[in-house]
Amino acid sequence: MIENKENIDNLKSDKSIESKKSVVQTAYRYSDFNGKIIGCSMEVHKILGNGFQEVIYQRALEKEMALQGLSFAREFEMPIFYKEEQIGTRRVDFLVEEVISVELKALVNLEDVHLAQAINYLEAYNLEIGLLINFGAKSLEFKRLINPKFNQPNQENHINQINQRFRR
Numbered sequence: 001m002i003e004n005k006e007n008i009d010n011l012k013s014d015k016s017i018e019s020k021k022s023v024v025q026t027a028y029r030y031s032d033f034n035g036k037i038i039g040c041s042m043e044v045h046k047i048l049g050n051g052f053q054e055v056i057y058q059r060a061l062e063k064e065m066a067l068q069g070l071s072f073a074r075e076f077e078m079p080i081f082y083k084e085e086q087i088g089t090r091r092v093d094f095l096v097e098e099v100i101s102v103e104l105k106a107l108v109n110l111e112d113v114h115l116a117q118a119i120n121y122l123e124a125y126n127l128e129i130g131l132l133i134n135f136g137a138k139s140l141e142f143k144r145l146i147n148p149k150f151n152q153p154n155q156e157n158h159i160n161q162i163n164q165r166f167r168r
Helices: 005-010 014-018 031-048 054-067 112-125 152-166
Strands: 002-004 072-082 085-096 100-105 129-134 141-146
Touching: 031 054, 031 100, 031 129, 031 141, 054 072, 054 085, 054 100, 072 112, 085 112, 100 112, 112 129, 112 141
Parallel strands: 100 129
Antiparallel strands: 002 141, 072 085, 085 100, 129 141
16 A cells, blocks of 8 residues: 555645644554654755665665664664575664664656555565655655565564664
């Protein structure tokens, strides 16, 4: 399931309407973290604009999220499983608060393949929520992603494994 900025703007709750800084509906799971991440991304895009390589935005977002007190790991290596057997690893741009995958892009246009890739990562990591953020357009673009195959019981084991690597 994908929720884009326009849908989020149309679904703002009374609480989020009161605060003009809020960009996500407060009823969503981890909406406070998502709001902070998106706010940090907006600040980075406001200062840097578009046109840089992804790694530049990644470094700037790392600094901004640290300033905002978010707990995160940059380029966090995650295992990829197939039928409960690990078949490889992949690095997520950011794992925030141990529960949100953040994938960054610096493209003129996001395409369906980028959304599919981000959702595939959520499924492979068994994470419930993710953000796909594109710094390459004139205006910052972000998509809030929900893993349709999220498995809560497996999440607890998965989080324990993440915690062990996250705290290294």
